[in-house]
Amino acid sequence: MPFLSNLNAWSALHLTVETAATLAFALSGLLEAARKKLDAVGVCMVAGLAAFGGGTLRDILLDKRPFFWVEHALWLWALLALCIGAMLFLRSHHFHLTERAMQWPDAVGLGLFAASGTQDALAADMPAIVAVLMGTITAVFGGVLRDIVCNEIPRAFSDHRPYALCAFAGAWVVVGMHAFDATPAAALLAGVAGATLPRLLALRYDWKLPAWRTEHPPAR
Amino acid sequence: MPFLSNLNAWSALHLTVETAATLAFALSGLLEAARKKLDAVGVCMVAGLAAFGGGTLRDILLDKRPFFWVEHALWLWALLALCIGAMLFLRSHHFHLTERAMQWPDAVGLGLFAASGTQDALAADMPAIVAVLMGTITAVFGGVLRDIVCNEIPRAFSDHRPYALCAFAGAWVVVGMHAFDATPAAALLAGVAGATLPRLLALRYDWKLPAWRTEHPPAR
Amino acid sequence: MPFLSNLNAWSALHLTVETAATLAFALSGLLEAARKKLDAVGVCMVAGLAAFGGGTLRDILLDKRPFFWVEHALWLWALLALCIGAMLFLRSHHFHLTERAMQWPDAVGLGLFAASGTQDALAADMPAIVAVLMGTITAVFGGVLRDIVCNEIPRAFSDHRPYALCAFAGAWVVVGMHAFDATPAAALLAGVAGATLPRLLALRYDWKLPAWRTEHPPAR
Numbered sequence: 001m002p003f004l005s006n007l008n009a010w011s012a013l014h015l016t017v018e019t020a021a022t023l024a025f026a027l028s029g030l031l032e033a034a035r036k037k038l039d040a041v042g043v044c045m046v047a048g049l050a051a052f053g054g055g056t057l058r059d060i061l062l063d064k065r066p067f068f069w070v071e072h073a074l075w076l077w078a079l080l081a082l083c084i085g086a087m088l089f090l091r092s093h094h095f096h097l098t099e100r101a102m103q104w105p106d107a108v109g110l111g112l113f114a115a116s117g118t119q120d121a122l123a124a125d126m127p128a129i130v131a132v133l134m135g136t137i138t139a140v141f142g143g144v145l146r147d148i149v150c151n152e153i154p155r156a157f158s159d160h161r162p163y164a165l166c167a168f169a170g171a172w173v174v175v176g177m178h179a180f181d182a183t184p185a186a187a188l189l190a191g192v193a194g195a196t197l198p199r200l201l202a203l204r205y206d207w208k209l210p211a212w213r214t215e216h217p218p219a220r
Numbered sequence: 221m222p223f224l225s226n227l228n229a230w231s232a233l234h235l236t237v238e239t240a241a242t243l244a245f246a247l248s249g250l251l252e253a254a255r256k257k258l259d260a261v262g263v264c265m266v267a268g269l270a271a272f273g274g275g276t277l278r279d280i281l282l283d284k285r286p287f288f289w290v291e292h293a294l295w296l297w298a299l300l301a302l303c304i305g306a307m308l309f310l311r312s313h314h315f316h317l318t319e320r321a322m323q324w325p326d327a328v329g330l331g332l333f334a335a336s337g338t339q340d341a342l343a344a345d346m347p348a349i350v351a352v353l354m355g356t357i358t359a360v361f362g363g364v365l366r367d368i369v370c371n372e373i374p375r376a377f378s379d380h381r382p383y384a385l386c387a388f389a390g391a392w393v394v395v396g397m398h399a400f401d402a403t404p405a406a407a408l409l410a411g412v413a414g415a416t417l418p419r420l421l422a423l424r425y426d427w428k429l430p431a432w433r434t435e436h437p438p439a440r
Numbered sequence: 441m442p443f444l445s446n447l448n449a450w451s452a453l454h455l456t457v458e459t460a461a462t463l464a465f466a467l468s469g470l471l472e473a474a475r476k477k478l479d480a481v482g483v484c485m486v487a488g489l490a491a492f493g494g495g496t497l498r499d500i501l502l503d504k505r506p507f508f509w510v511e512h513a514l515w516l517w518a519l520l521a522l523c524i525g526a527m528l529f530l531r532s533h534h535f536h537l538t539e540r541a542m543q544w545p546d547a548v549g550l551g552l553f554a555a556s557g558t559q560d561a562l563a564a565d566m567p568a569i570v571a572v573l574m575g576t577i578t579a580v581f582g583g584v585l586r587d588i589v590c591n592e593i594p595r596a597f598s599d600h601r602p603y604a605l606c607a608f609a610g611a612w613v614v615v616g617m618h619a620f621d622a623t624p625a626a627a628l629l630a631g632v633a634g635a636t637l638p639r640l641l642a643l644r645y646d647w648k649l650p651a652w653r654t655e656h657p658p659a660r
Contacts, residue, residue: 033597039649041604042597056501061276063285065503073567087650127293144369149584151593153371157253157262164261209259210307281496283505347513364589373591377473377482384481429479430527 017192018116021109024102026051026079029146030086031102036150044083046146051079054142058117058134062124107166107199108192114139114167115191118174119184128175135171139195140164160209162202170195237412238336241329244322246271246299249366250306251322256370264303266366271299274362278337278354282344327386327419328412334359334387335411338394339404348395355391359415360384380429382422390415457632458556461549464542466491466519469586470526471542476590484523486586491519494582498557498574502564547606547639548632554579554607555631558614559624568615575611579635580604600649602642610635 029050033043052069059067069075117138121131140163144154156163173194177187201207249270253263272289279287289295337358341351360383364374376383393414397407421427469490473483492509499507509515557578561571580603584594596603613634617627641647 036593036598038593038597039600041649042594045597045604060280060500061287063283063503067501070566070570073569076569076573126290129293129296130290133296148368148588149594149597151371151591153256153258154262154369157258157265157369158256160259162261164265209261280500281507283503346510349513349516350510353516368588371591373476373478374482374589377478377485377589378476380479384485429481 014188017108017112020105021112022051022075023082024105024109025054025113025142026082027086027102028106028143030083032146032150032152034090038150040083040087043087044080046149047083048076048079049149050142050146052142053145054113054138054140055117057141057145058120058138061134061137062121062126064120064124103203104200107196107203110139110163110167110199111170111192111194111196113142114170114195115174115188118171118191119178119188122175122178128179131175132168132171135174135191136164136167139167139170162198162207162209165209166195166199166202169198234408237328237332240325241332242271242295243302244325244329245274245333245362246302247306247322248326248363250303252366252370252372254310258370260303260307263307264300266369267303268296268299269369270362270366272362273365274333274358274360275337277361277365278340278358281354281357282341282346284340284344323423324420327416327423330359330383330387330419331390331412331414331416333362334390334415335394335408338391338411339398339408342395342398348399351395352388352391355394355411356384356387359387359390382418382427382429385429386415386419386422389418454628457548457552460545461552462491462515463522464545464549465494465553465582466522467526467542468546468583470523472586472590472592474530478590480523480527483527484520486589487523488516488519489589490582490586492582493585494553494578494580495557497581497585498560498578501574501577502561502566504560504564543643544640547636547643550579550603550607550639551610551632551634551636553582554610554635555614555628558611558631559618559628562615562618568619571615572608572611575614575631576604576607579607579610602638602647602649605649606635606639606642609638 026047029047030043032050033046038046052067052075055068059065114135116135118131118135120138121134126134140156143156147154147156170191170193174187174191177190182190246267249267250263252270253266258266272287272295275288279285334355336355338351338355340358341354346354360376363376367374367376390411390413394407394411397410402410466487469487470483472490473486478486492507492515495508499505554575556575558571558575560578561574566574580596583596587594587596610631610633614627614631617630622630
């Protein structure tokens with residue numbers, strides 16, 4: 001039955017990419033928490049927020065239950081193991097996990113979360129602009145919550161590099177593919193590419209968002 | 221049919237005031253984001269949070285779907301257009317949108333969101349104090365989320381001027397009118413007046429909330 | 441009817457402890473708001489967030505309505521009275537409510553919220569690890585929201601003292617008791633003890649979480 005085996009191959013691919021993406025987002029939380037000198041509990045919480053916060057916020061907004069991490073509670077165990085493992089490892093080694101090394105999985109995570117978040121919203125019959133917003137929120141708000149808890153202005157809103165904008169672009173690709181009756185798998189892959197490729201290009205060529213010039217006084 | 225035309229006049233008035241209020245709140249987010257030097261994406265996100273955050277939080281707490289901005293997705297387009305327009309305009313002109321100029325629509329927005337949020341909660345059979353809290357949250361939490369994302373202590377909680385307190389007063393007016401079986405339109409108008417007028421008076425005569433005197437050490 | 445009177449005794453005990461716990465959490469918000477020089481509105485809001493934020497977030501995640509403070513709206517009046525009373529009292533007396541004096545009710549609150557939050561999640565058929573997370577969130581996120589609004593890194597994540605970890609331990613005790621078919625009352629009491637006792641011991645003997653050693657540069 002070729003259909004089933006295709007389905008299985010698709011599931012395996014989807015699971016692999018999603019795992020890598022969640023891992024990258026969790027690591028980004030772990031590193032930020034370490035930089036801010038949070039304790040072991042804070043590290044786990046911030047890593048969890050970064051990994052699951054965007055998808056959870058999307059599901060709350062769409063009123064969709066159970067959450068991903070409730071249906072697949074194994075992920076919470078994996079997160080806990082990751083955090084404890086990382087803490088033990090970092091205590092015994094002078095390991096330097098550079099931001100650079102994380103850019104690839106982070107870019108893939110951005111694309112995958114944007115595309116799958118948009119598809120979830122389209123499946124819930126949301127209008128196009130709402131679906132795009134949901135995809136962008138899924139991809140970006142894990143990092144936003146991570147930065148808020150760490151008492152920083154969210155990097156996605158302030159570092160003048162295209163990040164949410166790439167998620168936004170990828171989400172529109174998904175919406176466009178759906179409008180042309182593409183299969184969900186094709187729409188997902190196109191959406192991931194539509195977010196991840198611009199992100200990698202932006203990192204490679206150091207693209208910047210236009211600066212916001214204002215004459216307002218800096219103090220409020 | 222006078223009823224229908226009254227209804228239409230009422231709808232038109234309601235829509236006009238609500239549009240002005242949402243616009244004022246979006247602009248407040250836009251200005252704060254500009255002051256904090258956020259990038260284009262951050263400006264749009266913070267403007268959106270300020271405009272829709274309070275109502276969305278109320279709907280999550282009341283478990284009411286679809287959200288305002290899902291049912292009327294046009295508003296998201298309008299927000300996007302507003303932000304892009306403001307950015308282009310501010311880049312080409314030395315335009316100074318003063319906080320003073322925004323106080324009027326902001327005060328109207330405060331009143332309208334407080335009154336309509338309270339009515340939504342009463343329609344969902346909430347007790348009076350809960351309905352008042354919901355009205356206050358609707359009016360105030362857009363700005364609170366805006367300030368949290370911009371890494372500030374929320375102004376509504378710290379500037380010692382009556383703001384949430386005016387929303388609170390207006391919400392009680394709505395509850396009182398409902399208790400005396402007033403029509404929804406009358407209750408809404410009275411509630412808006414009950415929040416907006418004190419706010420404008422407070423701004424005009426520079427009223428302050430009583431200071432909180434404490435002997436606690438400032439450090440924790 | 442001994443069953444009924446037992447039930448009543450149990451209800452009375454439960455209510456007493458819960459009241460003390462909510463009070464302690466509200467006071468922690470009140471003090472933090474005072475330290476940060478918030479105004480009267482901010483003090484009430486932050487006290488309310490600290491007291492009800494954790495349970496409300498748990499109910500949103502579990503999709504459980506009505507909220508505690510909607511069903512028992514009297515609590516909102518009590519909170520308002522507490523805040524106004526505290527403000528009047530602190531203005532007229534040089535009263536020094538030390539952090540030390542609050543450690544006992546806070547530790548009891550931590551235990552009770554952790555245990556009851558875990559039971560709520562088990563009653564909603566959540567897996568063990570999710571129930572434990574819900575218990576921990578119930579106990580800890582009131583304080584986390586309090587600190588975020590006050591523009592601080594949440595103390596529960598950064599002060600290197602076991603706090604969330606004690607809630608986590610107590611939540612596991614509840615899960616274990618349920619697995620062995622204990623009565624809900626026994627599971628609750630054991631869970632409270634399992635969180636509160638380690639917390640008090642940690643305070644008494646100044647236990648610290650292991651430090652997180654990292655070679656990352658402090659700046660991002």
